[in-house]
Amino acid sequence: AENWKLAVTDVEGMERLQLEWGPFKSALEEATGDTFEFFPVNSRTAVAEALRGETVDFVVSGPAEYVVINKLTNATPLIGLGRPDYHCTIVVRADSGINLPTDLKGKKVAFGDIGSTSNMLCPMQVLADYGVDPVNDIEKTHTSRNIAFEALKNGDIDALGMNAGTFVGVRNGQSELPYGFFKMIARSGDLPNDMIMVGAHVPQDVAMKVRDAILGSKAQVIAGITAHEENDKYVGMDLVAIEDGAYDYVRSMYANAGYPQFDNFIGD
Amino acid sequence: MTDLSPARLERPSAVSFLGYTLGLVIVFWCLAGAGFSIDKVMSSPPRFADFASRAFPPNMDPQVLARLGWKMVETLQIAVAGAVIGVILSVPIALVAARGLIAGPAVNQIVRTLLGFIRAVPEIAWALVFVVAVGLGPFAGMLAIVVDTIGFCGRFFADDMEGTDKGPAESLTATGARKIDVVACATIPAAMPAFISTGLFALEKAVRSSTILGLVGAGGIGIELKVGFDLFDYPTAMTVILMIAVVVIAIEQLSGWARIRIIGDQQ
Amino acid sequence: MTDLSPARLERPSAVSFLGYTLGLVIVFWCLAGAGFSIDKVMSSPPRFADFASRAFPPNMDPQVLARLGWKMVETLQIAVAGAVIGVILSVPIALVAARGLIAGPAVNQIVRTLLGFIRAVPEIAWALVFVVAVGLGPFAGMLAIVVDTIGFCGRFFADDMEGTDKGPAESLTATGARKIDVVACATIPAAMPAFISTGLFALEKAVRSSTILGLVGAGGIGIELKVGFDLFDYPTAMTVILMIAVVVIAIEQLSGWARIRIIGDQQ
Amino acid sequence: MPTRAILSSTTSSVTDLDLIDPAARQARPVATGAHSALVSPVDIEAREVAKTFGDTAIFDGVSFRLARGEAVALVGANGAGKSTLLRCLMGLIPVSAGSVHLLGEETSAAQGTALRSLRAQVGLVSQKHNLVPRLSVLSNVVHGFLGKSPGLRHWSHMLAPDASRSAAMHALEKVGLADFATRRADRLSGGQSQRVAIARAIVSRPKVLFADEPCASLDPSAGEDVMELFFRLVKDEGVTVVFTSHNIEHALRFGDRILGLSNGKLQLDATAASLSPSDLRGLYD
């Protein structure tokens, strides 16, 4: 049995995995017969550097992270963590008079962390899809989700682009706000899966063995991931085989957001 | 003759002996827990060279420099405003926090505990609080810097004042001066070099923690740095770091100059 | 009689007058730029109350407490290891950074500039450097804390030593003692309360900046705090903040106790 | 060459002292002579005063009454407790037992404003001078007014009212340091800094003056001048002066009365006239 190092980073909507990975880890170890050392990491840059320096072998991460890490280290996707309802939305205050994304031209729109799939890239893509250039047509701000949310409530910003699931959860927690205080004016299609990726330095056959072992014990591993959740919003997730091509859409999102260096098509 | 000399060490009490031992054990346990390893350090150079090669040379594109320079000005503006207000507010707070100065032990304890709380709350939480309070923008960032500065300077100013020579203060007390007058005339002049050192460090700290300004939508250089790192644009990040370094070193020079003037040559 | 008295103010030179004026103008410009507004502060209480209500009461679920407590122990372990090593390394660095102590002005300047660079490099960059060097994990976190501590303590220790009374040092110099002996026997004892204050602050800082541990995959309480905020789980974030506050205040008490013992009552 | 500064004005007429408030001169009845505790008001009274630092007893059972306008020399060997006794009298450190009355009030019990207004009427010259090192000499002297008129205006000579500034300059002149007004206090010679401490103590025209070895660092001529100055304060203004000194000649010449501390007790309390230098020698064995 081998000892693998596995880092978990920026898995949006699955942040708890960074905290309570115990069951997932034992499920993994049982499925593969190897041992896994876990590192919850807050910085995808650090993970990328660790992969490049070959001090970590597997990474659990999101689509946008995959794109940049792949570009930097040639890490390859191993298993997709398919989840229901992984998409983003543009939210405004119901009383703002804004009804269409095009109404946002010249207005203040907040997004989440730079490079976050569902809190930044995806909402920007949505705006672009509706004919609003997210780089030039609006006044954009990057801030943390909670700050953006409070700012929207106070009317400091006109719209907010964020993970739809998170937004619904937060709104439901705001019991003192009248029903219908916010409205979504656009939402995206479902995003590509989060994934477990493997460093380029791990021999292909070994990686495949690990993948097959995990897929072979899907149920236990999923149970491991969802074990500690209070609610069952992640129940229904699946482990799926994935291919790189599914992420080209995310690559184009980078270009659209003003960072063309991660877009294959421009690069080529 | 030798028997005249006092013992080299006062025999420590059982309790303090236990205390020292425990302290040592804890430190070693901590070192072990941190996975201290010389091997790892030794094997790093090649990987490190690769990393460094991607950061050099810094991005010196004039357009980028101009943009970053402008952001730096913005940052400095808010940092100076926040630090100046914070330092000014810290003085009275430190006066009541310092033991044996103007307030009793109970008050000292309460104020120091409050300052501890202020420091325990992370920047992101202060940013959130002030966005809720005054809305997104530079003002929220400035307030966060003010609070941060108070947590830092309040404590250090108090400690600095506690450490001063008590002689002049006693003689002024003997004139019948109020405590506040004694502090103003004897304690603060004695602590002045330390105040300058701490106060200008607070300014430097405000500039460095300008990510907070990014969070509250106040622009600033912090967000540029974050973008640089998140998108692996190390040369640009390097440029930002160099700019911050210039500011930090300039503040350091200012501090040294002011302190030398006040300390004097004491011959 | 009155004509005997010296002028209230020495006539400032044109240059220094310009300097003062410029300084004042800059501060006001900064305040203006920061969008200072009393109105905004006044109107905030209701919104603020609403926000606070969502953070209270803190999450006191025993299971959560146990998990957070354990993470806090992890954090403390790495913070103590990093701060202790950092403080120890800072002493020799501060000796060469302090003006007029053992090294000449050129060396002082170089060391202070290097310390300025160390501080200018943000935590995330140090985290990256050490991840590259030694891989993910607590060791990288500890090294980042060591460097951070050196940047902070090196500067403050140096400033503290510069500010001490030069009399005893002069008398020891007159015995023919080497500079290092003079520093050990006169300067360091005089600066000791400030060293303790600074050193224990560095420990506190290491605990508070445990987000750095999250950056390098060393776990710690920082990641809990971030996740708490990201998930809008304010009660849990509050619990983490309270735990950090307890540690900060405990360190503060320790510092006070040690300083009082050293400063003495000076009667 | 700024070296030699002369205590010139001590030889000038006493009206100098009345610059601020000419009425003050007659405000206090002058004592009719030494040991006049029974006829003139008692300014200082110690009753069974004891002081211990931790476990170390410094003195105990110290009792005396000093009349207004007495000049009292407190003598004793090194470590006898002279400085400690003065600090107890001013309420700067608490007594361990007994009580101290100053100007009719109990200092050892007084607190807050009462204690402060008591101290404002008393001047103290500390043995260690205790100037504020980084401030100017003039500011240090202006601080002498803090008790009588507290607040910002006496924090620095730059802010001080004209009357205070000129009174401070006048006090500096008395101790021969008028030329040093703007010098930083940490750039003075030992004797100069002692003189500034004296100026600070007398500038606010106290009713009682405690001086802890005021001439220790002074050259012989300056020492005499300062003692003369004190003598004038006593004789012309009825100030009660208590000074410690290791100069037996000074003690006998300028003191009306001698208090001697030795072995933790007040071993000596007599008029100067009744003592000879050799009588004091015994205190130092």
Add this chain to the structure above:
Amino acid sequence: MPTRAILSSTTSSVTDLDLIDPAARQARPVATGAHSALVSPVDIEAREVAKTFGDTAIFDGVSFRLARGEAVALVGANGAGKSTLLRCLMGLIPVSAGSVHLLGEETSAAQGTALRSLRAQVGLVSQKHNLVPRLSVLSNVVHGFLGKSPGLRHWSHMLAPDASRSAAMHALEKVGLADFATRRADRLSGGQSQRVAIARAIVSRPKVLFADEPCASLDPSAGEDVMELFFRLVKDEGVTVVFTSHNIEHALRFGDRILGLSNGKLQLDATAASLSPSDLRGLYD
């Protein structure tokens, strides 16, 4: 009652001084008398020394040669520049002009190790005592060895070699403070701290001793004892002692030779025998 401590051992035989190194006693030829610069080696020589602080000239053109084993009193009014001159002689502050030779070497030009080994043979008692406040009295005295044997072992009495510890205790005994060895130096009376400074200066048996008003805070009897101690060092061990004093009687009694600073010049350089107290009075006008 710890109050009175007696300078007991100054009356004991001089062999006490030879505790560490009995050979040292004869190591230095004793001067045959005052003004013996021409017959015995010159220990201290100042040539046209001048000192200015910024724009203020303190003294200039100061020249003298002091022979080995002379006891020299340096007198002058407050602010005349006595302390400044002593600091120039030790190379603690640079001279503005002229040169200083100490034990045959030029201090004003020496640097690094040379300067240190020169200083190691010289003891200094500063006017302000300059003890390290938070350390024990014994540690302060042990510091006196730092010049002769530098390093960790003399940083604290806890680490010091037995020989140094007992020599330090012995020096403390000489100044009557053996009971105060473990007391913190900032909890001493004025006279006690002065005595510790003296103990620190003599503990390493210097060849030259500079003492800046060593008796200013001492009671009369202790002052005499300290001067006697210096006298013995001069007579029995050939130590060259330069002391400043405002006590004219001390200066004339214990000095072989008197140097007088006044108005920025060395106005007086004569044998003590040739002077009367009134001759010195002129320096203070």
